[in-house]
Amino acid sequence: MTPLSLGTKGKVLRCVILSVTALFALLPFMWMLSLSIKTTPEIYQAHFHILPESFAGFDNYRVVFASAPMLRFLLNGVLVCAAIFMVQLLVCIPCAYALAKLRFRGRDTLFSAVLIALLIPPQVLSIPHFVLLYYAQLIDSYGALILPWIFSAFGVFLLRQFFSTIPDELIQAAQLDGMSEADIIWRVMIPMSAPAIASFGIFSLVSHWNDLFWPLIVLRRAELATPALGILLFRDDETGRQFGPLMAATATIVAPLILAFLLAQRRFIDGLTIHSVK
């Protein structure tokens, strides 16, 4: 399976390089986990240990779940992310199909527009979105969290590229079999693009679960807060400068994502490597 066979020296070197890189990436997480199980006095000590001298993990995590509506934040996160992804699929799949497989005037111009939209950072659109939501009287609601994201240029682009690799003859065969465009999308395009849809799902889930900027702008009520915003509220209201519980809260909100990634890792990597559809 390995493309290159390395000697023992090479293997050791590779291991060292990978470990150092991994250490850089993982150190903040380890620090976070370490702080989340320490007492406040120990956190402020001059010397640092990964493992605590006195274990305060239960206390810290109890504070998180007792004094802040952490479950509520997590539930909000699940709800909002799931809604965003579902609506994104509803919008992006037909768009991508049309751009990849239908012939109509202005198709290439529209696709260029999607590519340009890909380059615009979401923050640029925040004021227009805010004003629109204000007039729709949706500020400080779930709607405000979901509606601005229903069109994803990245999703359209990714799915369109994947759909383009599905041979035209297959779609023509489907037409002769009597499928409508909706049937073709449902029975042919979606099942064949499962890997692409999965990788788009991971992208969408990660970016909206971790998003702090937009919920911070449109939400006032704490009970609607998503996990990332919840952390902020938690810090302000409950803990002041207590890093232990704060890190416990942080660990709580990243855990579902990491867990999801570990479970779907195989699938995710497949999604990025599968090209052949024949």
Add this chain to the structure above:
Amino acid sequence: MATIEILGIEKRYGDTSVLKNVSLSVEDGEFLTLVGPSGCGKSTLLRIIAGLEAPDAGALRIADRDVAKDRPKQRNVAMVFQSYALYPHLTVLDNIVMPLRMRRLTAAQRFPLLGRWMPGTRRIEREIRAEAEQVASILGVEPLLARKPGQLSGGQRQRVALGRAMVRQPAVFLMDEPLSNLDAKLRVQMRSEIMALHRQIGATFVYVTHDQAEAMTMSDRVAVMMEGELLQVAAPEQLYSDPDDLRVAEMIGSPQINAVPVHALNRQLCLAWQLSQDTAVAAFRPENAIITRPADAMLNGTVAVSEHLGADVFVHVRLDGDAGTIVIRTDRTSPRHTAGTAVGVSVEGRHVLRFDAKKKRCRPSQDHGALVA
């Protein structure tokens, strides 16, 4: 069962004209082959019959019904694609039943997830499955029903694609180079299977290929296309012995027909072959030429190479006086001709086909103009 009538079909892609005023009628139950080099428009014509492309001009009637505005689904045609176009994520059974599912189940019964609980869905699904299994047993793919197309060999995929086309008993079968992805041995075998299938179901077949041997062996009639034009439509034997166009004559038959420009021939030969004044090219089949001693012949040359193919020997003769190289078919019992020997070539006048400068056939009726003086 159905006839197909094609009247004055035109198709352009941008500035290039792919089909130029093509008219053709296919009899009920006929096996018609469209043959031509790649890019001649044969596949486009097939796709227009299927309804996958719209013609720019012209009329199309299937079973005496104008189908110009019909979607592919409404035309009662089935198509087998070169790449087979099987659904890779579905099993062989699901592939075969798909056309029936789409036609017999209502939109509500096909509705994702809920459809299977609609009244009647189960009964119809059972019938469909029984029919698919019957088709599978005809094609010998019954043991493969639970597999996915990716687990099948080329020939098996080909059969499944045929099964998907057969299962709804269409009036017209369209086949777009269905055998070109198979290896040579399997291709010959599938050829006869498709012919047997045609006899068995008696539907109208329109078959596209670039392989003249396939066209000649399988069809009732062959339509030769080139550069968007229909050159000739005729039975295979007639196409071989009585071509209308030099390009048809050159395409049909292997080795190729020998075409000698008239200006390279001496006057005696022109008289002997009764070439009319408008004849530009005289052509004859390799098996109609005989190698003689140089002194006895009106056409002389030297042997370039002899190809021994078991039963046959193809002798390539380079003609004197810039008349090109011709191929002569002899059998292995005739004397060997080594390269470099001077030989004569003799062809009887009745075997010579005459073509004018536009490559059209000079018919005998036009031949009684002035002979070359």
